[in-house]
Amino acid sequence: xxxxxxxxxxxxxxxxxxxxxxxxxxxxxxxxxxxxxxxxxxxxxxxxxxxxxxxxxxxxxxxxxxxxxxxxxxxxxxxxxxxxxxxxxxxxxxxxxxxxxxxxxxxxxxxxxxxxxxxxxxxxxxxxxxxxxxxxxxxxxxxxxxxxxxxxxxxxxxxxxxxxxxxxxxxxxxxxxxxxxxxxxxxxxxxxxxxxxxxxxxxxxxxxxxxxxxxxxxxxxxxxxxxxxxxxxxxxxxxxxxxxxxxxxxxxxxxxxxxxxxxxxxxxxxxxxxxxxxxxxxxxxxxxxxxxxxxxxxxxxxxxxxxxxxxxxxxxxxxxxxxxxxxxxxxxxxxxxxxxxxxxxxxxxxxxxxxxxxxxxxxxxxxxxxxxxxxxxxxxxxxxxxxxxxxxxxxxxxxxxxxxxxxxxxxxxxxxxxxxxxxxxxxxxxxxxxxxxxxxxxxxxxxxxxxxxxxxxxxxxxxxxxxxxxxxxxxxxxxxxxxxxxxxxxxxxxxxxxxxxxxxxxxxxxxxxxxxxxxxxxxxxxxxxxxxxxxxxxxxxxxxxxxxxxxxxxxxxxxxxxxxxxxxxxxxxxxxxxxxxxxxxxxxxxxxxxxxxxxxxxxxxxxxxxxxxxxxxxxxxxxxxxxxxxxxxxxxxxxxxxxxxxxxxxxxxxxxxxxxxxxxxxxxxxxxxxxxxxxxxxxxxxxxxxxxxxxxxxxxxxxxxxxxxxxxxxxxxx
Numbered sequence: 001x002x003x004x005x006x007x008x009x010x011x012x013x014x015x016x017x018x019x020x021x022x023x024x025x026x027x028x029x030x031x032x033x034x035x036x037x038x039x040x041x042x043x044x045x046x047x048x049x050x051x052x053x054x055x056x057x058x059x060x061x062x063x064x065x066x067x068x069x070x071x072x073x074x075x076x077x078x079x080x081x082x083x084x085x086x087x088x089x090x091x092x093x094x095x096x097x098x099x100x101x102x103x104x105x106x107x108x109x110x111x112x113x114x115x116x117x118x119x120x121x122x123x124x125x126x127x128x129x130x131x132x133x134x135x136x137x138x139x140x141x142x143x144x145x146x147x148x149x150x151x152x153x154x155x156x157x158x159x160x161x162x163x164x165x166x167x168x169x170x171x172x173x174x175x176x177x178x179x180x181x182x183x184x185x186x187x188x189x190x191x192x193x194x195x196x197x198x199x200x201x202x203x204x205x206x207x208x209x210x211x212x213x214x215x216x217x218x219x220x221x222x223x224x225x226x227x228x229x230x231x232x233x234x235x236x237x238x239x240x241x242x243x244x245x246x247x248x249x250x251x252x253x254x255x256x257x258x259x260x261x262x263x264x265x266x267x268x269x270x271x272x273x274x275x276x277x278x279x280x281x282x283x284x285x286x287x288x289x290x291x292x293x294x295x296x297x298x299x300x301x302x303x304x305x306x307x308x309x310x311x312x313x314x315x316x317x318x319x320x321x322x323x324x325x326x327x328x329x330x331x332x333x334x335x336x337x338x339x340x341x342x343x344x345x346x347x348x349x350x351x352x353x354x355x356x357x358x359x360x361x362x363x364x365x366x367x368x369x370x371x372x373x374x375x376x377x378x379x380x381x382x383x384x385x386x387x388x389x390x391x392x393x394x395x396x397x398x399x400x401x402x403x404x405x406x407x408x409x410x411x412x413x414x415x416x417x418x419x420x421x422x423x424x425x426x427x428x429x430x431x432x433x434x435x436x437x438x439x440x441x442x443x444x445x446x447x448x449x450x451x452x453x454x455x456x457x458x459x460x461x462x463x464x465x466x467x468x469x470x471x472x473x474x475x476x477x478x479x480x481x482x483x484x485x486x487x488x489x490x491x492x493x494x495x496x497x498x499x500x501x502x503x504x505x506x507x508x509x510x511x512x513x514x515x516x517x518x519x520x521x522x523x524x525x526x527x528x529x530x531x532x533x534x535x536x537x538x539x540x541x542x543x544x545x546x547x548x549x550x551x552x553x554x555x556x557x558x559x560x561x562x563x564x565x566x567x568x569x570x571x572x573x574x575x576x577x578x579x580x581x582x583x584x585x586x587x588x589x590x591x592x593x594x595x596x597x598x599x600x601x602x603x604x605x606x607x608x609x610x611x612x613x614x615x616x617x618x619x620x621x622x623x624x625x626x627x628x629x630x631x632x633x634x635x636x637x638x639x640x641x642x643x644x645x646x647x648x649x650x651x652x653x654x655x656x657x658x659x660x661x662x663x664x665x666x667x668x669x670x671x672x673x674x675x676x677x678x679x680x681x682x683x684x685x686x687x688x689x690x691x692x693x694x695x696x697x698x699x700x701x702x703x704x705x706x707x708x709x710x711x712x713x714x715x716x717x718x
Contacts, residue, residue: 107133239408403440435490475520644710
């Protein structure tokens with residue numbers, strides 16, 4: 001690889017773009033020039049020629065000095081917050097605070113700054129530095145500047161020093177089920193698990209087995225399906241992360257159902273869906289949604305009481321323009337297809353000249369999608385409320401996907417804040433040796449800062465509105481994210497830095513206000529200091545048993561007492577087979593059949609057998625498994641009991657493990673090659689397991705009680 005031009009290296013670094021990185025083996029890898037140029041272009045920076053790069057570097061310098069204040073200031077009560085201000089050289093500068101509660105705050109102190117003035121178009125601009133007073137309340141405030149008639153303001157986001165676990169959990173450890181909701185069907189759901197099923201599972205798990213939370217897959221909205229556009233099955237590739245998939249609605253739980261004259265028609269629709277579901281060995285989202293949509297449209301037309309109308313108006317007022325944009329996109333997608341880039345040019349932006357006309361002409365269609373989100377908001381609120389009232393300390397733990405579908409509602413509404421021409425993904429690692437391309441447009445870090453992180457703030461606030469916690473998928477994406485130029489392989493990307501103080505600070509602030517816990521999925525290639533930083537901010541990490549190895553010792557299982565305390569620990573994850581399948585080596589055979597291995601399958605199987613043998617030896621060493629016990633159910637129970645030996649504050653039990661399921665929900669690196677996200681919950685015999693069966697299953701109860709006992713404090717006396 002030819003050496004990079006110094007101007008390109010400097011420009012990349014100033015934009016937070018890595019020009020080299022360490023891969024999962026520790027090898028230093030240089031980034032190709034073509035990748036750097038493409039990533040800079042996605043940030044609006046031409047960099048193909050030396051002249052373009054020099055011009056871009058000068059423009060960076062000029063724009064810095066042209067700003068009176070930073071675009072966003074982020075601070076913490078326990079740390080000194082320093083910021084700069086630019087005024088005409090020699091002019092006085094008055095700086096004050098406007099706090100979130102409307103009061104004016106003082107105490108801002110100027111400190112020494114010996115930076116020479118800068119000639120900005122013939123005007124000398126000086127730089128002054130200021131320090132915020134200690135003890136400022138957390139929240140969204142503003143810093144204001146006045147200098148000889150020039151006034152400016154910028155956002156000040158004061159974030160908690162430490163988040164940790166909510167007080168209502170106390171010092172005790174907690175366990176909860178982890179499930180893919182669509183796969184958990186009941187006798188009364190429409191072929192797909194729904195929010196009533198979620199509520200019932202939460203209430204059962206806490207009232208019968210003392211669970212304190214229930215981790216659920218992302219419930220984000222998917223694009224409405226049509227004749228030529230099936231609903232995207234992946235909950236991690238949503239059309240919107242702020243809004244929810246109406247597929248999860250329980251039709252009969254909507255209050256207006258009691259006044260519907262055609263209830264028999266709704267019951268027939270449900271019966272037809274259930275019959276089809278029994279014939280299929282896969283989740284049929286499109287069939288379920290077609291029937292459910294017809295029923296929901298009937299309910300939408302039922303007159304609402306005066307009180308219900310007031311509640312709907314309040315919901316619309318709270319959600320504001322974001323709800324209007326989402327509902328408009330849904331109506332447009334139903335008419336023109338799910339890829340907004342193929343729509344008429346006048347409709348390709350929310351403020352496009354044709355959008356307002358479309359909304360007026362199709363007002364009922366737009367309002368139907370607003371109404372769906374209102375129903376979802378009410379059913380999510382009921383799920384969380386009933387879970388907590390039944391005994392859960394945390395309740396529902398939501399899941400936040402990394403990004404959104406490039407053709408979807410958020411990509412349309414937020415296109416000014418998302419980077420074009422690149423997608424987010426992950427470099428090669430031990431398990432995904434070809435890397436991953438998630439096809440999602442990443443946030444532009446510069447635009448987020450310019451917009452005071454408002455889109456991100458709204459997203460986190462929405463995900464926590466009716467949840468006691470959130471699991472953030474690939475939380476290292478708040479620090480740096482792997483960007484892949486369009487048309488390039490996942491191996492041909494590079495890392496782009498984000499302001500993690502701001503991104504994680506917003507998460508901590510919103511979680512503090514919601515009284516929620518934050519769990520970061522920090523697996524894969526992670527810089528060591530990132531996990532230390534998460535711990536210092538009180539954000540929990542994630543530990544998966546199969547990945548917890550003693551890398552400082554012999555590479556075998558990490559002894560239980562050396563696991564992290566502040567993390568959510570589990571045996572498996574949705575990207576691996578359930579534990580029974582993992583014990584059989586399914587994770588190797590599946591990847592071999594799909595062509596995802598980079599070394600011979602025999603070598604991979606041998607490594608898997610050695611790994612399993614090491615874990616079995618560890619279980620026997622600590623007395624959790626008999627010397628001759630090789631029964632898969634006994635091994636699964638022993639592995640979860642091993643989690644109880646760790647100091648981890650939260651333990652997650654995969655519902656698939658509890659019922660003895662074997663098939664993996666998702667195989668990274670595939671789309672239609674494997675039925676990802678379409679696998680119904682099944683038992684050891686491969687037959688579907690309904691939610692009612694879970695409630696009476698001996699195997700489920702035994703594992704739940706084993707985990708409950710494993711984290712119970714030792715019995716004491718007076």
